[in-house]
Amino acid sequence: MSGYGQYQSSKINLFIILFPPLYLIHDIEEIFTVEPFLIEHLDVIPFHVTTLEFAVAFSLLWIIASIGCYQAFRERRFLGMKPVTYLSFLVPGIILANAIGHVLQFLYFKDYVPGVITSILILIPYSFVTARFLIINGKVTVKKLVTYFLIGFVVQGPLALLAHIFSSIIVE
Known part of the structure; x- marks a missing residue:
């Protein structure tokens, strides 16, 4: 692998880890x-979740996403996706959509909403830097990233709901 190819690979691994x-x-x-x-x-x-239920739900999602990151880091597929596809779908897709959702909630409530601070300070910059790297290095197109973002906006709700259902079963 050329020096630039190794640089790209190590940079992708950095975004993954x-x-x-x-x-x-x-x-x-x-x-x-x-x-x-x-x-x-x-x-x-009209929805209630306890801190414990939310923590368990988050833990389930975090474990699944982290397993995917581990697989991607090892250059293996996860959920049928190649490492770059997984990174593209996870970060500029689902996570950016989640962060923007927090900002929209903040604008709606005109007050603090859970997750808005780290969305603005961490998730949005991380997502944009990751997306920029992927686009500049020809790993993904802008059209593909927009598609992942739109899919991420749609699937994050059902994924969170499913995790909360499992967490309520586990916690009870």
């Missing part, structure tokens, strides 16, 4: 603030 700790930091913010936020906004959000 950064995901689990950055996602963990984001969800720690959510874990500690989600239950009080939901209680305060019962009039708008």
Whole structure:
């Protein structure tokens, strides 16, 4: 592999291994603030989750995403996706969509919402830097990233709901 090819590969691996700790930091913010936020906004959000249920749900999603990162780092497929596809779908796709969702919630409530601080300070910059690298190095097209982002916006809700269902079963 040429020097530039090794650079690209090591940079992709860096983006892959950064995901689990950055996602963990984001969800720690959510874990500690989600239950009080939901209680305060019962009039708008007719949904309740305890801190423990949210922590378990997050843990399930984090474990699955981290297994995917481990597989991608080892240059193996995960859920049928090649490492670059997995990174492209996970970061500029699902995580960027999630972060923008937090910002939109902040604009709606005109007040703090769980996860908005780490979305602005960590997830959005990480997603844009990752997307920029992938595009500049010809790993993915802008059209493909927009597609992943739109899919990410749609699938994050059902994935979170499924994780919450499992967590409520586990916690009970």
